[in-house]
Amino acid sequence: MKAAYNDGKWLPDTKGYTVRGGYDWVRSHQIKPLWYKLVWNSWNVPKHSIITWMIMHNGVNTREKLYRRGCCNSDACCICENAPETQSRLFFDCGYNKAIVSLIHNWCGLCISFSGAMAGGYGNVDVKMKKPVYALILNACVYHIWAQRNSARINVTLMMPSMVVQKIKDEVGQRIKFKCNAKLSRQEET
Structure with missing residues (x-):
C-alpha cells in the first residue's frame, strides 16, 4: 500500500482519502497480542470480552488505582x-477468585489460568474445538469476578462462588447453544 502519512503530513492521493482506507492503514501496522483470540472471537459474549480486554491492558479501576488518585479512602x-486491591490480587491471588476457578475446574475439567491467558495460553486445552469454549469460559469468569467486585464495592453484597459459577454455566450453555444453532441454520441454508 502506498504510504499515506510522512513527516507529520498526509500525502496527496489521486483516489482521495477515505476513513476506511485510513483505518486499514493504521490497523495494518499493529501486531496482535498473543491473547487476541482468547478475547476477540465470535464465541465470546461481547460485554465479557470488553472487560477482559481492559484487564489485559491493565485498564480496570481497582481500589489501589482509585486510592492513589484520591477517589476513595482505602485501597x-x-x-x-x-x-x-490490585488487578493481580483480584484476578490471580484472591481466595474468592480461586474458589470460582476451582468450581469451574470441577464442572468442566478446564484449568482456567488468568496469568496463562495473558501469555496467550489455553490452559490444559489442546483440541481445536475446545479452544473457543475455553475462551468463552475464561471471559465469563473474568466478567463475573469483576461484576462481583463491583457489587461488593457499591452494594456491599457478594454472591457465593457456587452461585457465580451457576451464572457462568447458564451463560456459557446459552452461548454454546446459540452458536451451534446458528451453525446448523447456516448449513440448512446451503
Whole structure:
C-alpha cells in the first residue's frame, strides 16, 4: 500500500482519502497480542470480552488505582479486605477468585489460568474445538469476578462462588447453544 502519512503530513492521493482506507492503514501496522483470540472471537459474549480486554491492558479501576488518585479512602480489596486491591490480587491471588476457578475446574475439567491467558495460553486445552469454549469460559469468569467486585464495592453484597459459577454455566450453555444453532441454520441454508 502506498504510504499515506510522512513527516507529520498526509500525502496527496489521486483516489482521495477515505476513513476506511485510513483505518486499514493504521490497523495494518499493529501486531496482535498473543491473547487476541482468547478475547476477540465470535464465541465470546461481547460485554465479557470488553472487560477482559481492559484487564489485559491493565485498564480496570481497582481500589489501589482509585486510592492513589484520591477517589476513595482505602485501597483494601472490596472482596476480602485483606490486602490492597490490585488487578493481580483480584484476578490471580484472591481466595474468592480461586474458589470460582476451582468450581469451574470441577464442572468442566478446564484449568482456567488468568496469568496463562495473558501469555496467550489455553490452559490444559489442546483440541481445536475446545479452544473457543475455553475462551468463552475464561471471559465469563473474568466478567463475573469483576461484576462481583463491583457489587461488593457499591452494594456491599457478594454472591457465593457456587452461585457465580451457576451464572457462568447458564451463560456459557446459552452461548454454546446459540452458536451451534446458528451453525446448523447456516448449513440448512446451503
